[in-house]
Amino acid sequence: MVTLLLDQTQLEVVLSPLERAVSFHRDNLRIPRDAITKVQLTDDAWTWLRGVPNPGTHIPGVVAAGSWKAAGSMEFVLIRRRRPSVIIDLDGDEGYRRLILTTRHGLALTQALRLDVSVEPADVEEIVATAPTPVITGGKRPVIRPRPA
Template sequence: MASLRVHSDRLEIHLSSAEKVLSLRRDDIVVPRDDIRSVAITDDPWIWIRGIRAPGAFVPLTLAVGTWKFHGGKDFLVVKNKRQTVIIDIADGEFSRVIVSTPQAVELIGSLKINETDVAAS
């Protein structure tokens, strides 16, 4: 399962070896904090998928890993079953949105808000 690490200037999404193979991607995903527009949590990630898979792996309602292209850009997904999932909207960058299943969704959003407040106060 992908692990998410929040730093003061960026969010890193570290993919497992299997996720890298399934998504045909060599590198982890790094999103600058300034590019994050919004973050939301959902219990039904399947309604958030848009576009077509290119490249990646998809098993309906079970697994979605890889890039999904749509008319306005592309999204990156690491979605497994109906687990709690984080939807991260990105202003600029390689992806328009990153959707990741993670058991630490609430903690992730909390740490993003705390760090934003700390940076603004400095």
């Protein structure tokens, strides 16, 4: 599983040596924070996979890793089996249009992107764990009722 580090200016996707080997990628991915347009969580990242590895590794249902060329754009993919994943859409990044990553830290990433973070990179799990808890004031909480059919 990839490690996600976030600071005020960028998201860094830290790859393990094995992930670097199967993805044919030498360095960690560094994405400018302002290039992130949308973050989505999914239980099945395979449904988001488009195109062909260029270069990359693909063993259907087991692993898909590397750069994937799809309809004239590049995506970085690191999918393992059928595990929770995060889809990160980018706009203005020089390398990729989308990142598809298997990670159990997707929810923490979405929460951390909404917070003010330090200048030093920190793991998204740590950012969320140390963030102040919002306090609800004003008495009652709103009641959400289903609409009649």
